[in-house]
Amino acid sequence: MAKKTKESRPNSTLLEGDVLKVLNDLPKSQKYNLIVSSPPYNIGKNYEKDSRLSLEQYVKWLDDVIDALVKRLSRTGSICWQVGTYIKDGETFPLDIYLYDSFKSRGLRLRNRIVWKFNFGLHSSKRFSGRYETLMWFTKSDNYKFNLDPVRVPQLYPGKRHSAKKGNASGNPSRDFS
Numbered sequence: 001m002a003k004k005t006k007e008s009r010p011n012s013t014l015l016e017g018d019v020l021k022v023l024n025d026l027p028k029s030q031k032y033n034l035i036v037s038s039p040p041y042n043i044g045k046n047y048e049k050d051s052r053l054s055l056e057q058y059v060k061w062l063d064d065v066i067d068a069l070v071k072r073l074s075r076t077g078s079i080c081w082q083v084g085t086y087i088k089d090g091e092t093f094p095l096d097i098y099l100y101d102s103f104k105s106r107g108l109r110l111r112n113r114i115v116w117k118f119n120f121g122l123h124s125s126k127r128f129s130g131r132y133e134t135l136m137w138f139t140k141s142d143n144y145k146f147n148l149d150p151v152r153v154p155q156l157y158p159g160k161r162h163s164a165k166k167g168n169a170s171g172n173p174s175r176d177f178s
Contacts, residue, residue, distance in 0.1 A: 023068045031074040033145070038082040039065060055086050059098050066102045076143045079108065082116070084133040090126055096134040108138035111146075 015022050019039075042058045053061060062083075069079060081103070083095040096113065103110070114135040123129050161167045 019065050032072050033074050033077045035069050036080045055093055063102045070106045073140050077140050078144055079138045080135055082133055082135040085130055096136055103138045110138055112137040
């Protein structure tokens, strides 16, 4: 059975457990406006499957998870899917590239591919150490919710003007944090 945790907001729920079992336990009519997922890395951690899956098995399992999630997504919903890389015999396989077609074949549209850079993780001696993961944001339709202002990054040069657009502000003047 899924472990359910109600967050501070009444309309959000954190579900923990085997994703396919958890999704099968939910009412079939239940739809979600936002699904955020970071699947297990398939590197042998104790919460993962008994043994490491091959790349083909892992991508197939992730495709099954994507299928189940898309079925739970509302008509105007979004999925944010965060993955890293699969490493075998020193070769890197970027999982976002392998999984893009899983989303597209189900009619989803990629809105952003965001690279999350961090300063920790496993070290490598025969290649640069992986210090990033990719978040792909997909929507089910063109009618989706996106609130840019709360997450807008302040301008690097507040008050900067375009040279080609006759002195117009180069950023959003309402978010000029100078």
